[in-house]
Amino acid sequence: MTPTRTHTDILNAAGLTATDLAGGDLAVHSPIDGAEIARLRQTPAAQMPDIIARAQSAFKVWRSVPAPRRGELVRLLGEELRAAKDALGAVVTLEAGKITSEGLGEVQEMIDICDFAVGLSRQLYGLTIASERPGHRMMETWHPMGPTAVITAFNFPVAVWSWNTALALVCGNPVIWKPSEKTPLTALASMVAFQRALARFGDDAPEGLVQLVIGGPETGAALVESPAVAVVSATGSTRMGRIVGPKVAQRFGRSILELGGNNAMIVAPSADLDMAVRAIVFSAVGTAGQRCTSLRRLIVHNSIRAELVEKLKTAYATLPVGDPRDAGTLVGPLIDADSLARMLAALEQARAEGGQIYGGERCDAVAGGAYVTPAIADMPGQSAIVKTETFAPILYVMGYDTLEDAIDLQNDVPQGLSSCIFTLNLREAEAFLSAVGSDCGIANVNIGPSGAEIGGAFGGEKETGGGRESGSDAWKAYMRRATNTINYSAQLPLAQGVKFDI
Ligand code: UN1
Secondary structure, three states, X not given: OOOOOOHHHHHXXXXXXXXXXXXOOEEEEOOOXXXXXXXEOOOOHHHHHHHHHHHHHHHHHXXXXXXXXXXXXXXXXXXXXXXXHHHHHHHHHHHHOOOHHHHHHHHXXXXXXXXXHHHHOOOOOOOEEOOOOOOEEEEEEEEEOOOEEEEOOOOOOOHHHHHHHHHHHHHXXXXXXXXXXXXXXXXXXXXXXXXXXXXXXXXXXXXXXXXEOOOOHHHHHHHHHOOOOOEEEEEXXXXXXXXXXXXXXXXXXXXXXXXXXXXXXXXXXXXXXXXXXXXXXXXXXXXXXXXXXXXXXXXXXOOOHHHHHXXXXXXXXXXXXXXXXXXXXXXXXXXXXXXXXXXXXXXXXXXXXXXXXXXXXXXXXXXXXXXXXXXXXXXXXXXXXXXXXXXXXXXXXXXXXXXXXXXXXXXXXXXXXXXXXXXXXXXXXXXXXOOOOOOOOEEEEOOOOOOOOOOXXXXXXXXXXXXXXXXXXXXXXXXXXXXXXXXXXXXXXXXXXXXXXX
């Protein structure tokens, strides 16, 4: 049953008022039905220098607030997000088209990273290192880097902001957030939660600690090009990363890039096939194939290829495609009609390259939305289209005979984000995880490539950009390391035995 709450009800429940939603020229559409749900004011390019200057002033204050106290702000943000979980999850569904459970899951990911960052605020450790000189001690100190730009994509419109912001804040950095032009409302709604946290925090948070800018490439360019923006964390296409990366490098800034993925699963003869099928379907069609980590390539042992493809066709035949708000829907809409057109063009190319296509048909689940049945493309090999990331639910299937061939196929694409193997054979699993195995930033055994927890570092190699966000020691990218040598003796011995007597 389609819910009865109007688009406006959903936005209001997340704290967005009529004034927030009108008066500008950026039209925001819901992918559910294509309806225009807001017309937002964009940040004028001329205001960007002031915004960056405000972040610099905020930095001068925030860097001296003790890290555990900075963690308290993030703890409050986590509390506000818990309270707003249903409301914000519904905005994610409305604006990004995710099914209800995934919209809520995304907010849970925000809460999880807040919890992680609160603990981290008391664990920004440096090393103590043995000095070669008597009466000396060496240590490392980690200091805040400075204003951090966070550029996010439509597909995880709020979680990726929170990974970066929760860490940046405890590390002592102010944040300027530029969300995708397709999902600015989730950003506004997240800022409502942040403002509530800020109001409860007290007055040691400087003005301009987290600022939201709404706009297109010009707005992004102002952040990317300004030497005052110490860290640029950008999530999106490889095309975008090719512009951002060199510009930040040119001014010796630091970038954290999380770009395209072309994630594979190897299914070995010993695999638990029923488990593999469930993992394949979730990771290939979940979020309508619009995760960076979505499964795009299935590399299956030739002895079980036909059987597995049959099982998948059976599973795909009953997948409920439709309104993401309806209980039971598993596949919501693509973000827009352009995205659907790109999917259909990719399937056309796959056909031309010898692929046999199942599914991939447009359907009018809700008028005005870009709905499509997920596709399986049984391919004769890893042709050009298979090496290309198409942000849609297309699963390319290829066969293999030896694990070595499978790993070669897995690695022979320009992207290097996520990967996995289904096998019950210990040797195969360990080989896949070893230095001669998967070349990706994420490599899993007996789970799919998507749906990572926040506790691990998230990111990948090659055209994926090399950045790491979220858990483990990803926080180090938001701080600068100082090596300190302290002499507590009354002598001045030189390192390497150098003599320099005056
Ligand atoms: C993304 O698609 O940019 O691992 C992020 C996952 C999610 C995050 C994906 N936790 O699928």
